[in-house]
Amino acid sequence: MSKQSPTILALDFDGVICDGMLEYFQSSKRTYQKIWGSETCNIDDLASSFYRLRPVIEIGWEMPILIRALVLETPETEMFNNWSNICQKIISSENLNPKEITETLDAVRDEWIRTDLQGWLKLHQFYPGIIDKLSKVLHSSTQLYIITTKEGRFVKQLLEQQGINLSENAIFGKEVKRPKYETLRYILEIKSEIPKNIWFVEDLLKPLQLVQKAADLEGISLYLAAWGYNTEAIRDSLAHEPKIKLLSLEEFTEEFAKWP
Template identity: 50%
Template sequence: MSENNPNILALDFDGVICDGLIEYFETAWRTYCQVWSPTNLTPPEDLAARFYHLRPVIEVGWEMPVLLRALLVGIPEEKIWQDWVAIAQQILVGEGLKATDMGAKLDSIRDEWIASNLAEWLSLHRFYPGVVERLQQIIASPVQLYIITTKEGRFVRQLLQEQNIAMSEGSIFGKEYRRPKSQLLIELIEASAESPAIWFVEDRLKTLQGVKNQPELNEVRLYLADWGYNTQAQHESIRYDKRIQLLSLSQFAEDFSVWP
């Protein structure tokens, strides 16, 4: 491969390949209802819009119903932006809950939904414009494609299959791998016969900063997907960053030679 092309392209899923905001909210609300048993099972009219707006603070699925709890008990959005990790932990501890239990409940609700009405569940996901076609081009090329995500791998595979995207065995690293994305990237390097040119596209700036701080990953080219679950302030914060490049959806759909 030339320096204008990667040997390995690693992509996040949610916020890079697929927009699942509508499904996230619905699954989070169903989970919320099971955990907190509200008297009204219909969510407040503005709750979904507020949840969508705050989606960039969420890192792992169990946090989604906890975010709804934070909003419904009146924690200001500004405070959530500033200190979400501490707020989420305070809610768990204060209400005697565990993140693992919350995550298992959310996954179980999603599994039941898929089993009972797969078409409905699939219909609530939107692949970003041009992404499906670009993935198919990459799969047909010499570039090795991997997906590294905090979503359960089986859900990712289900959504890709619906778009006729066939990923090879072992190319999807989901939540079940229980390792940070930086560690999985290190393992990809270690598994390669030569020093591969790895490019990593992610919509969570904190994740990219974690990769940037790993000396073993100094040669990995890092991209923040500006169409994902991040903010304009985060885009501005990396304007002069020498490692993390801002990538637009139109650039993603183009040949690697035109990427920043």
């Protein structure tokens, strides 16, 4: 293995490999309707705002809450600047349970997949060049892992539709119930690797910062996917995060030696 290539490449799924924005909104809309019932407003009219605000979401169950915040006419600027508090306020004031929202969202997806698999799959678009890159990695000595807050079964199904066959042991989804930095630690332990041999690509800054704070993970190469669900302000903030590199989609699809 060249020192210019990782032994292990760990990737987030949504916002790095796959753009599921259309599916996010439709699944969130269906979940919203199950929780809150009919509304006087047309939820479809909120789609463009939902797409713009998607970068504030850290965990899937927050997506129906985002629609709720839009229905309640919460200003977009306020949500960009203070989403966590707004989300928790809605949860508290409306006596909601994140676990129950998660179960409802998963049930919506399960039913959709069961009754209209092709329709569900069509709402997911893989970023240009991503599938070719994954195929090359799978045919190399670099080991590929997916670390995501999406259900692993959904990830596996979507990848298989594109001819990318990963074992269940290589996909760490929401069901593992642990932060991404702990999953990286686990992978390093089971593979008996050292941090400098693993590269991690994520489109959210917070998970990268948490890896950076873990002393035993120092040396992992950290990359923020510029094409994912983040904002220009987040990308600009990397000027103060020298150990986290901004990675373009073009760079991602290149040979590892050409990465920042």
